[in-house]
Amino acid sequence: MPARRRARRGLAGPGARGAAGAWSLAIHGGAGEAREGPGAREADETRREVLHDVLAAGARALAGGASSLDVVEDAVRALEDSPLFNAGKGAVFNARGEHELEASIMDGRTLAAGAVANLRGIKNPVTLARWVMERTAHVYLEGEGALAFAREQGMPLVAPDYFWTEESWSELKRARLGARGARTGQPWSGTVGAVARDRDGDLAAATSTGGTTGKLPGRVGDSSVIGAGTYASNASCAVSCTGQGEYFIRAAAARDICALVEYAGLDARAAARAVIHKKLERLGGRGGAIVVDRAGAAACTFNTGAMARGVVTSARRARVALSAAERL
Amino acid sequence: MPARRRARRGLAGPGARGAAGAWSLAIHGGAGEAREGPGAREADETRREVLHDVLAAGARALAGGASSLDVVEDAVRALEDSPLFNAGKGAVFNARGEHELEASIMDGRTLAAGAVANLRGIKNPVTLARWVMERTAHVYLEGEGALAFAREQGMPLVAPDYFWTEESWSELKRARLGARGARTGQPWSGTVGAVARDRDGDLAAATSTGGTTGKLPGRVGDSSVIGAGTYASNASCAVSCTGQGEYFIRAAAARDICALVEYAGLDARAAARAVIHKKLERLGGRGGAIVVDRAGAAACTFNTGAMARGVVTSARRARVALSAAERL
Numbered sequence: 001m002p003a004r005r006r007a008r009r010g011l012a013g014p015g016a017r018g019a020a021g022a023w024s025l026a027i028h029g030g031a032g033e034a035r036e037g038p039g040a041r042e043a044d045e046t047r048r049e050v051l052h053d054v055l056a057a058g059a060r061a062l063a064g065g066a067s068s069l070d071v072v073e074d075a076v077r078a079l080e081d082s083p084l085f086n087a088g089k090g091a092v093f094n095a096r097g098e099h100e101l102e103a104s105i106m107d108g109r110t111l112a113a114g115a116v117a118n119l120r121g122i123k124n125p126v127t128l129a130r131w132v133m134e135r136t137a138h139v140y141l142e143g144e145g146a147l148a149f150a151r152e153q154g155m156p157l158v159a160p161d162y163f164w165t166e167e168s169w170s171e172l173k174r175a176r177l178g179a180r181g182a183r184t185g186q187p188w189s190g191t192v193g194a195v196a197r198d199r200d201g202d203l204a205a206a207t208s209t210g211g212t213t214g215k216l217p218g219r220v221g222d223s224s225v226i227g228a229g230t231y232a233s234n235a236s237c238a239v240s241c242t243g244q245g246e247y248f249i250r251a252a253a254a255r256d257i258c259a260l261v262e263y264a265g266l267d268a269r270a271a272a273r274a275v276i277h278k279k280l281e282r283l284g285g286r287g288g289a290i291v292v293d294r295a296g297a298a299a300c301t302f303n304t305g306a307m308a309r310g311v312v313t314s315a316r317r318a319r320v321a322l323s324a325a326e327r328l
Numbered sequence: 329m330p331a332r333r334r335a336r337r338g339l340a341g342p343g344a345r346g347a348a349g350a351w352s353l354a355i356h357g358g359a360g361e362a363r364e365g366p367g368a369r370e371a372d373e374t375r376r377e378v379l380h381d382v383l384a385a386g387a388r389a390l391a392g393g394a395s396s397l398d399v400v401e402d403a404v405r406a407l408e409d410s411p412l413f414n415a416g417k418g419a420v421f422n423a424r425g426e427h428e429l430e431a432s433i434m435d436g437r438t439l440a441a442g443a444v445a446n447l448r449g450i451k452n453p454v455t456l457a458r459w460v461m462e463r464t465a466h467v468y469l470e471g472e473g474a475l476a477f478a479r480e481q482g483m484p485l486v487a488p489d490y491f492w493t494e495e496s497w498s499e500l501k502r503a504r505l506g507a508r509g510a511r512t513g514q515p516w517s518g519t520v521g522a523v524a525r526d527r528d529g530d531l532a533a534a535t536s537t538g539g540t541t542g543k544l545p546g547r548v549g550d551s552s553v554i555g556a557g558t559y560a561s562n563a564s565c566a567v568s569c570t571g572q573g574e575y576f577i578r579a580a581a582a583r584d585i586c587a588l589v590e591y592a593g594l595d596a597r598a599a600a601r602a603v604i605h606k607k608l609e610r611l612g613g614r615g616g617a618i619v620v621d622r623a624g625a626a627a628c629t630f631n632t633g634a635m636a637r638g639v640v641t642s643a644r645r646a647r648v649a650l651s652a653a654e655r656l
Contacts, residue, residue, distance in 0.1 A: 249468060
């Protein structure tokens with residue numbers, strides 16, 4: 001695609017075929033509706049700062065030759081450690097006032113993948129997902145079994161109060177005034193994710209979440225479902241989704257975006273738009289996706305009013321945006 | 329496709345476009361290597377009988393106008409109730425000598441889906457998956473949370489010894505002589521599944537399994553992962569997979585078969601062959617898939633020595649096969 005046309009389509013990246021040694025990183029901190037009320041503006045400013053810091057660290061690593069797999073894991077770890085996103089530290093409460101976290105990671109070069117769900121007491125679920133990928137014969141571990149594996153591998157656990165934040169507790173109180181089960185229309189899904197292309201041209205994706213406020217205990221969303229919330233294949237692209245997980249599972253959204261690139265010849269942005277704006281909307285689902293393709297072109301697409309997102313590439317400095325009105 | 333060419337390709341069904349009112353049902357009872365040893369022949373004969381009975385019941389229902397969703401649920405329930413397949417009653421033991429079952433179901437008309445994993449004490453996981461789909465705002469429920477939901481909904485539980493069978497116990501003993509974690513090369517995955525097109529042209533798919541013998545507690549395979557072990561969309565086809573679940577998750581196999589039909593213009597059989605014989609084999613994975621497409625054409629594909637399988641359509645009487653040498 002000529003550079004001018006690429007620019008018009010809003011694709012950020014080093015060129016349609018990807019210059020040798022070019023790299024790209026896109027991250028998200030969830031999609032939803034813009035927040036208002038006391039402290040919202042300050043929280044949004046801090047969110048921007050965190051996203052900028054994560055992009056800066058990722059850019060340094062990718063420029064230095066780090067693998068996309070390492071970079072997406074580190075980016076998601078940093079977002080998990082912030083109380084401002086619904087993953088790790090900032091995970092929301094389920095219907096029983098507990099936290100159950102889930103995450104996944106995928107290596108586009110080998111299609112190796114790791115996923116964990118229904119986790120309690122794990123500070124960085126994305127790292128446990130990577131350990132499942134690299135240290136077991138399995139892809140997907142859940143609940144007590146996942147916890148036992150974490151303990152056996154020497155991962156330090158955190159107490160339940162680690163995950164308590166003023167914001168997630170207020171969310172639960174608001175949710176309890178509403179219906180039981182998954183809440184629709186909550187202001188922010190807050191799931192975090194990262195997708196990257198490294199200098200070798202290898203793709204990787206990772207996603208992590210606390211789920212939805214007031215969810216039934218044991219509910220799993222798309223963030224740990226390979227093919228739904230996360231997918232990466234060097235044959236097409238790397239994808240991380242955020243939003244109402246049930247719809248992303250039903251659409252097999254992440255894999256579907258890759259399939260549209262691989263089989264229907266769409267570029268990454270058009271594929272993401274087709275899935276988020278057509279397929280997902282037809283089902284009534286809300287959310288977004290970030291994509292980096294083989295050439296390193298990055299795109300962020302969402303059908304909500306806002307999505308915390310950021311992109312940096314070897315050709316273009318880091319940019320961060322929250323509302324739909326902002327351009328990346 | 330002309331009828332002659334279709335027949336040569338081994339497609340069973342009412343025609344490329346599907347006659348109005350035509351229906352199809354395909355079922356499987358797992359893929360693996362042919363069994364030998366004492367009692368193997370008798371067990372295989374009983375397996376054939378069960379498959380024939382399930383096809384006969386499904387054919388009666390479909391001919392009478394039953395929905396594909398009801399028929400795939402009933403078919404999988406019947407296979408779960410047989411001790412001869414690794415699902416429900418015949419579920420294998422995990423590394424701790426326990427049973428953890430998983431299942432999923434999907435409605436191709438609405439893309440509604442339900443899935444359950446890490447279940448204990450549930451006689452028919454596929455029905456609990458359907459209840460998750462129809463009675464909650466969620467798609468995927470697991471572990472204690474899924475069990476609590478089952479209890480709350482009045483589903484009767486069974487004691488752990490319900491799942492004890494001579495064959496699954498022997499399997500565990502053999503597995504314990506080998507390595508920890510997922511065993512490769514086990515003789516039979518035994519997962520069960522069903523895919524159907526009803527007289528209205530609606531597609532549905534369901535899959536259920538006990539997982540792999542000696543798996544780590546908390547391990548989830550592809551059978552409960554929408555897009556991996558199960559997918560159904562009226563836009564393409566209905567798919568149920570069986571085999572080494574980790575590879576099917578990494579390939580997003582069920583959704584990938586649908587995507588090849590939807591975007592690459594392959595017929596259902598060619599799509600299933602591309603995924604099972606090319607993509608899965610490239611990863612080193614073994615197993616198979618059954619597919620019914622929009623037109624009602626049915627295909628069973630596997631890269632193992634055997635797959636318990638059967639097909640019946642409104643145009644052709646029921647046929648059952650086990651080994652690769654047999655034709656359907």
